[in-house]
Amino acid sequence: MDLNYSPEEQAFKLEVREFLRTNYPKDIKEKVAKGVALKKSDYVTWQKILYKKGWVAPSWPEQYGGTGWSPVQKYIFEEECAAANCLRLVSFGLVMIGPVLLEFGTEEQKQKYLPDILKSDVWWAQGYSEPNAGSDLASLQTRAENKGDHYLLNGTKTWTTHGHYADMIFVLARTSQEDRKQKGISFLLVDMKDPGVSVEPIITVDGMHVVNQVFFDEIKVPIENIVGKEGEGWTIAKYLLQHERTNIAQVPRSKKQIERLKALAEKEQCNGKPLLEDTNFRRKIAEVEVELMALEMTNLRVLSKLSAGEPPGSASSLLKVKGTEVQQAITALLMEAVAYYGFPYDKNVMLDGWQEDPIGPEEAIFLAPHYFDWRKTSIYGGSNEIQKNIMAKAVLGL
Amino acid sequence: MNLEFSEEMNMLQDMLNKFLHNEYSFEQRQTLSRQGIGYSEDNWQQFAEMGLLGVPFDEQYGGFGFGQAGLIVVMEAIGKGLIVEPYLASIVLAGQLVQQAGSEAQKRTLLEPLIGGGLKLAFAYVERQSRYNLADVVCKAVKRGNQFCIRGSKSVVFNAETADKIIVCVRTSGESISQAGISLFIVDKGSKGLSTRDYETVDGLRASEVHFDGVMVDESSLIGELDNAYDAIQTVIDSASAAICAEGVGVITQLRDKTVEYLKTRKQFGQPLSRFQVLQHRCVDMFMHEEQMRSLAYLAAIKVTSDDASESAKSVSSAKVYLADARTIVAEQAAQLHGGIGVTDELDVAHYVKRLTMLNTLFGDRDFHLQRLCSL
Numbered sequence A: 001m002d003l004n005y006s007p008e009e010q011a012f013k014l015e016v017r018e019f020l021r022t023n024y025p026k027d028i029k030e031k032v033a034k035g036v037a038l039k040k041s042d043y044v045t046w047q048k049i050l051y052k053k054g055w056v057a058p059s060w061p062e063q064y065g066g067t068g069w070s071p072v073q074k075y076i077f078e079e080e081c082a083a084a085n086c087l088r089l090v091s092f093g094l095v096m097i098g099p100v101l102l103e104f105g106t107e108e109q110k111q112k113y114l115p116d117i118l119k120s121d122v123w124w125a126q127g128y129s130e131p132n133a134g135s136d137l138a139s140l141q142t143r144a145e146n147k148g149d150h151y152l153l154n155g156t157k158t159w160t161t162h163g164h165y166a167d168m169i170f171v172l173a174r175t176s177q178e179d180r181k182q183k184g185i186s187f188l189l190v191d192m193k194d195p196g197v198s199v200e201p202i203i204t205v206d207g208m209h210v211v212n213q214v215f216f217d218e219i220k221v222p223i224e225n226i227v228g229k230e231g232e233g234w235t236i237a238k239y240l241l242q243h244e245r246t247n248i249a250q251v252p253r254s255k256k257q258i259e260r261l262k263a264l265a266e267k268e269q270c271n272g273k274p275l276l277e278d279t280n281f282r283r284k285i286a287e288v289e290v291e292l293m294a295l296e297m298t299n300l301r302v303l304s305k306l307s308a309g310e311p312p313g314s315a316s317s318l319l320k321v322k323g324t325e326v327q328q329a330i331t332a333l334l335m336e337a338v339a340y341y342g343f344p345y346d347k348n349v350m351l352d353g354w355q356e357d358p359i360g361p362e363e364a365i366f367l368a369p370h371y372f373d374w375r376k377t378s379i380y381g382g383s384n385e386i387q388k389n390i391m392a393k394a395v396l397g398l
Numbered sequence B: 001m002n003l004e005f006s007e008e009m010n011m012l013q014d015m016l017n018k019f020l021h022n023e024y025s026f027e028q029r030q031t032l033s034r035q036g037i038g039y040s041e042d043n044w045q046q047f048a049e050m051g052l053l054g055v056p057f058d059e060q061y062g063g064f065g066f067g068q069a070g071l072i073v074v075m076e077a078i079g080k081g082l083i084v085e086p087y088l089a090s091i092v093l094a095g096q097l098v099q100q101a102g103s104e105a106q107k108r109t110l111l112e113p114l115i116g117g118g119l120k121l122a123f124a125y126v127e128r129q130s131r132y133n134l135a136d137v138v139c140k141a142v143k144r145g146n147q148f149c150i151r152g153s154k155s156v157v158f159n160a161e162t163a164d165k166i167i168v169c170v171r172t173s174g175e176s177i178s179q180a181g182i183s184l185f186i187v188d189k190g191s192k193g194l195s196t197r198d199y200e201t202v203d204g205l206r207a208s209e210v211h212f213d214g215v216m217v218d219e220s221s222l223i224g225e226l227d228n229a230y231d232a233i234q235t236v237i238d239s240a241s242a243a244i245c246a247e248g249v250g251v252i253t254q255l256r257d258k259t260v261e262y263l264k265t266r267k268q269f270g271q272p273l274s275r276f277q278v279l280q281h282r283c284v285d286m287f288m289h290e291e292q293m294r295s296l297a298y299l300a301a302i303k304v305t306s307d308d309a310s311e312s313a314k315s316v317s318s319a320k321v322y323l324a325d326a327r328t329i330v331a332e333q334a335a336q337l338h339g340g341i342g343v344t345d346e347l348d349v350a351h352y353v354k355r356l357t358m359l360n361t362l363f364g365d366r367d368f369h370l371q372r373l374c375s376l
C-alpha cells in the first residue's frame, strides 16, 4: 500500500493545475465559487476549451476522443478541477449516452453523434423517469410502435434535467408487452426539435428551472434511431446506470466545500470571535471530515481495484449513499454558518449574482436554497433507499 | 393537574381551523406570499375582528389575557397553514415587548391600536455580527440634550416593511457583548435617517435590513429603563421561542400527515410505498418526534412565564433543541419520502420543509440552545 502519487502522477497533477490556472475562465470560476446559477453558455464555453485540449472525455477510448488516462489520473484530474472550482461538465452526453453508444451503438451512430457530444454542439437529455415510473423504472409506460421504417412514439417523461436546453433525448420506451416488465423496453434516440415534443418546466424548491416534463405526441422516430436490438433497452439502461460511477462520491468536490465552509466560518462572528473557533461548530465540521476521509479512502480502494481490471460492482451504491450524505451534511453546515443570513432570498441574485451590495456575507443568499436543492441527490440517480436495497441483495445476499 | 385546553382555547382552536379550512388554502398562501407586501391586509383586519391580535395581552389594555397558552393555539395554526401575516413580528415580539417593558402610557397608546389592527410593529434585534447572542449589540444611541441619536444597522428584521413603528435594541452604554447598557427605543418608520432594504425570505416571508443614520428620538420613545432592557428582551425572545415551537408542531403535524397519505397512494413495484417497512419506520419516527415536540412545546408554554429564570430557560431551550432535530427527522425525511416531487416548488411539502428548517435558525440554533442548557 502506498498512498503517494508516483513522480509521473505528481507531474501530471502539476500539468493539470497549470492548465486550469491559465485556461479556466475567471467569470465561470467565480460563479461556481459563489454558487450562482450557471448558464448553458458557461457549460459550452468550458467544454469547448477542454475539447481543444483533448481532455473532455477521460472515460472514452482514445480513438473516439478519450484521454487514455489511468483511473488514478482521472481521479487526479477530478481533484484538480474541484480545487479550481471548475464547473462539472453536463453528464448526459459525455457520461451517459456517449459510453452507451460506444458499447452498443452502430458505427454510423458513433460517427453521427459522438463528435457533437465531445464539442458540446448537441445537448442530450435523459428520458428515463415517468410520473408513475420512478424507483420502479421498469414499469414505464411510454410506447413506441414499430411501423416498419419508424417507431411511433407516445407518452411522457418527467424530471428531465436540461430538457429545455436539449437537442436530443435518449428515451426508454415500451415496444412490446411481455411477461416481465423489464422485457419489451427499447432504447431510442429522439430529436427534441420534432413538433410532437413539448416541454413543460418544473420549478424546484430553490426557485430554479432545471428540470422539466417532456411530452411525446405521435412522433415518428426513424427506425435507425434504436440503440441495440428492439426489446433490449433494459440491459442498456442498466449498463448506463452502473457506468462510470467512480465519480459519484464526489470526494474532491466535498473537500473543496469543506474548505469553503471553513473560510466562511473564519469570517463569521460568534460571541466576538470567529465562528471557526467555536468548539460546537468545529466539532460538526470534524464529524463530516471523518466521514469524508473514510469515503476518500474507500473511493481510492475502488479505484485501485479498477486499475487492476476488476469491475466496481456494487461499490458504486456505497459511494453514492455515503457521498450524498456527506454533500448534504456540508450544505447544512454552510447554511448554519450564516445564521440569520440564511433567510434572505432573491431569485435574480441566484441567477446572476449580486448586482448591488450584498445582504450580509456575499455567498449567504445561496446557502439555504442550495441546502434545499441538494436534497435531490439522495433522490435521483437511484434513491439512497434503492441503493441500500441493492447492497442488501447483491452484497449481503439478504 | 390538568393538561387539557380550557373551553376558551378549544373555541379559539376551532375558529382558527375553520379559518384555515375556508380561507387559507396553500394556493392562496402562495399568491399572498409572492405579491406586494407578502401578506393580506384584509386577513390582518380579519385577525383583529377574530380577536387574534389581542390573544397574549392583558384585558386592561383590550386584550384577551390568554397569555402563552393562547399563543400556542394561534401559533400551531400559523404553522399548519403556513400563515404569512406578521403575527410573530408584530404581536408576539414587538407587542409583547411593549407589554413587558413599556410604561403605562405606552401600553395604553400602543396596545389598543395594535390589537385593533390599526398599528403594526416590528422588532429589530439581530446584527451582522451578533449571531444568536442578544447581548451582542453594537448599534448605538447617544444622548443629545433631551433626545437620543441612533446610529447603526439591524439585520433580518421581520416585516419591517409594513410596520408603522420599529422597536430597536441599542447600546446606550457598556462594552459590546455586555448585557448591561442595552436599551429599547420605539421609532417611527418614517423618521428622518431611517431606511430599510426589504426582501423576501427563503421560507416565503418578508424581512428587511434596517439602517439608522443619525435618527433622533425623544426620551419618551425609550421603552423600559435606560441601559436595562436585556432582561425584558430575553423574556420576550423566550416567549417567542416557545411560540415558534408551537408553530413547529403545526408544521410537523402537516408534514407527517402529508407524507403518510402520500405513501399510501403512491405505487411503485406494484404496491403502495407504504408497504415498505423502512419507509414505515421513518413515518413512525416522524410521529414520535411530533408527539415529543408537542409535549415540549406545551411544557415551554407553561414554564416560560415561571418566576424561576433557569426553569423557564431550560424548558424553552429544550423545546428549541427538539425543534432543531425536526429538521433531520421530519423535514428531510418528508422531502426524501416524496421522491422527486418532494423537491418541487409546486407541492406544499417543500414549503413546510423550508419553514421547519428556518425555525431552527430563528432565535438560536441547536448548538446555541444546547450550550445554553449546559450553562444553566
Ligand SMILES: Cc1cc2nc3c(=O)[nH]c(=O)nc-3n(C[C@H](O)[C@H](O)[C@H](O)COP(=O)(O)OP(=O)(O)OC[C@H]3O[C@@H](n4cnc5c(N)ncnc54)[C@H](O)[C@@H]3O)c2cc1C
Pocket (backbone or CB within 6 Å): A125, A126, A127, A128, A129, A131, A133, A134, A135, A136, A158, A159, A160, A161, A162, A211, A376, A379, A380, A381, A382, A383, A384, A385, A386, A389, B266, B268, B269, B273, B276, B278, B279, B336, B337, B338, B339, B340, B341, B343
Ligand atoms: C432534480 C432531479 C433531476 C432529475 N433528473 C432526471 C433526468 O434528467 N432524467 C430522468 O430520467 N430522471 C431524472 N430524475 C428522476 C429521478 O431519477 C427520480 O426522482 C428517482 O428515480 C425517484 O423516483 P420518484 O421521484 O418517482 O420517487 P419514488 O420512486 O416514488 O420514491 C419515493 C420514495 O420512496 C422510496 N422507495 C421507492 N421504492 C422503494 C423501495 N422498494 N424500498 C424502499 N424505499 C423505496 C424512494 O427511495 C423515495 O424515498 C431527476 C430527479 C430529480 C429530483
